[in-house]
Amino acid sequence: MSLHWFLLESITCHARNRDRTQIALSQNNHEVHIYKKYGSQWVKAYELSEHTGHITGIDWAPKSDCIVTCGVACDACVWSQKDGVWKPTLMILRINRAAAFVKWSPLENKFAVGSGARLISVCYFDKHIKNVLLAAGSCDFKCRVFSAYIRGVDEKPVSMPWGSKMPFGQLMSEFGGSGTGGWVHGVSFSASRSRLAWVSHDSTVSVADASKSVQFSTLKVEFLPLLSASFVLDNSVVAAGHDCCPVLFNYDTHGCSTFASKSDIPKQHPTQHVYAAPEEHHSSLYEVDKQDCRKFCTTGTDEAMTIWDFKTLEFSIQVLQIM
Amino acid sequence: MARNTLSSRFRRVDIDEFDENKFVDEQEEAAAAAAEPGPDPSEVDGLLRQYPSLTRRDMLRAFHAALRNSPVNTKNQAVKERAQGVVLKVLTNFKSSEIEQAVQSLDRNGVDLLMKYIYKGFEKPTENSSAVLLQWHEKALAVGGLGSIIRVLTARKTV
Numbered sequence: 001m002s003l004h005w006f007l008l009e010s011i012t013c014h015a016r017n018r019d020r021t022q023i024a025l026s027q028n029n030h031e032v033h034i035y036k037k038y039g040s041q042w043v044k045a046y047e048l049s050e051h052t053g054h055i056t057g058i059d060w061a062p063k064s065d066c067i068v069t070c071g072v073a074c075d076a077c078v079w080s081q082k083d084g085v086w087k088p089t090l091m092i093l094r095i096n097r098a099a100a101f102v103k104w105s106p107l108e109n110k111f112a113v114g115s116g117a118r119l120i121s122v123c124y125f126d127k128h129i130k131n132v133l134l135a136a137g138s139c140d141f142k143c144r145v146f147s148a149y150i151r152g153v154d155e156k157p158v159s160m161p162w163g164s165k166m167p168f169g170q171l172m173s174e175f176g177g178s179g180t181g182g183w184v185h186g187v188s189f190s191a192s193r194s195r196l197a198w199v200s201h202d203s204t205v206s207v208a209d210a211s212k213s214v215q216f217s218t219l220k221v222e223f224l225p226l227l228s229a230s231f232v233l234d235n236s237v238v239a240a241g242h243d244c245c246p247v248l249f250n251y252d253t254h255g256c257s258t259f260a261s262k263s264d265i266p267k268q269h270p271t272q273h274v275y276a277a278p279e280e281h282h283s284s285l286y287e288v289d290k291q292d293c294r295k296f297c298t299t300g301t302d303e304a305m306t307i308w309d310f311k312t313l314e315f316s317i318q319v320l321q322i323m
Numbered sequence: 324m325a326r327n328t329l330s331s332r333f334r335r336v337d338i339d340e341f342d343e344n345k346f347v348d349e350q351e352e353a354a355a356a357a358a359e360p361g362p363d364p365s366e367v368d369g370l371l372r373q374y375p376s377l378t379r380r381d382m383l384r385a386f387h388a389a390l391r392n393s394p395v396n397t398k399n400q401a402v403k404e405r406a407q408g409v410v411l412k413v414l415t416n417f418k419s420s421e422i423e424q425a426v427q428s429l430d431r432n433g434v435d436l437l438m439k440y441i442y443k444g445f446e447k448p449t450e451n452s453s454a455v456l457l458q459w460h461e462k463a464l465a466v467g468g469l470g471s472i473i474r475v476l477t478a479r480k481t482v
Binding site: 140180181182201202203204220221222223224225243 | 346431432435467468469470471473474477478479480
């Protein structure tokens with residue numbers, strides 16, 4: 001596990017390049033700073049200024065090496081590097097509220113921007129094959145799966161477990177909201193796209209399994225609300241939030257109904273809490289960024305970034321099972 | 324000076340009601356139809372009436388009976404008040420040394436429900452209620468963690 005402290009402001013969003021030697025982050029302002037790793041040091045390499053308002057989301061496409069950013073000025077920007085210079089392409093999204101989150105599609109020919117205008121804008125560039133599902137968690141306590149299939153851009157999808165009809169914008173599945181639950185803070189598809197996990201403000205973690213007639217189960221946790229979650233492989237979710245340390249959840253479908261309003265901590269799992277060295281993060285963890293399933297990266301309001309290694313963790317992680 | 328600056332009637336208009344983006348919880352109507360009647364006071368009273376010769380097991384039965392059929396789905400305030408009264412009576416009748424075991428006998432949902440009642444009890448304190456509730460709060464917190472308090476705060480349906 002390694003910890004690096006950046007400057008004076010909290011890190012609001014971050015993204016890393018494919019080989020994890022660079023990190024793009026925003027420190028609660030309208031600029032993106034890219035840091036490169038030299039040995040064990042992180043050195044600032046670039047400052048990208050194009051946005052006029054605070055940046056709310058960053059994503060770095062691993063293959064094409066393009067960065068997409070979005071901000072409160074209702075815009076998004078795609079950055080591509082040529083001859084060592086980052087060139088922006090500003091995208092005017094047709095929204096009248098701040099953009100809140102941005103993510104590249106798996107094939108990097110499209111990206112989706114979530115916004116406070118209750119719209120998700122999907123923007124596309126080139127032709128590629130299928131990457132057609134979009135999951136969105138929202139402040140109306142629900143998590144939804146939409147089709148992002150664009151004719152002419154995506155290959156026609158085979159039947160998806162989330163639903164059969166897939167015109168663009170089709171709501172394929174919807175979860176939650178039935179009088180309980182809290183704002184959905186983070187969502188994550190599993191690698192196979194057949195499972196969806198989300199974390200809510202009511203201190204719960206939920207997992208929907210498309211292969212089980214799209215039912216979902218919710219685990220009530222004892223911690224403060226989690227803010228970000230990421231599937232690791234197909235049956236583990238690592239999440240982090242206001243309790244300042246990451247937590248690992250296993251999703252086990254072995255012969256059990258997927259409805260779980262109560263989940264016991266199974267006896268075989270260690271119950272020691274991970275205080276991920278409590279001095280590491282004094283304040284909330286904002287984002288969890290998956291890295292090839294052996295390590296994951298968290299950033300937080302204490303201006304720090306921590307890279308956690310599953311294998312060499314010296315302390316145990318509390319593991320809770322959703323049955 | 325124009326006369327209408329003296330009128331402040333416009334200040335009573337709730338502008339949020341007219342906001343087209345106002346969030347409406349669509350589940351409310353369906354839930355109201357399925358409203359629970361609240362715990363049965365006579366059942367709970369019957370179990371409590373045997374106090375002080377009450378065995379520990381009967382107190383637990385009274386406790387569980389009080390938490391049954393909680394009126395989370397109803398909008399009827401009278402039902403909610405009555406339920407709160409029943410629960411508070413049981414909580415007050417417990418010996419301090421037995422609170423922990425009672426809390427341990429609950430599942431995760433039960434602990435969340437107990438927390439809701441505890442915080443509701445804090446809202447309108449009576450002579451000794453807060454002291455009793457604080458003892459229950461301590462034990463419930465040990466089991467439910469901060470998450471159970473968060474769920475009280477974020478719950479849109481209250482007891």
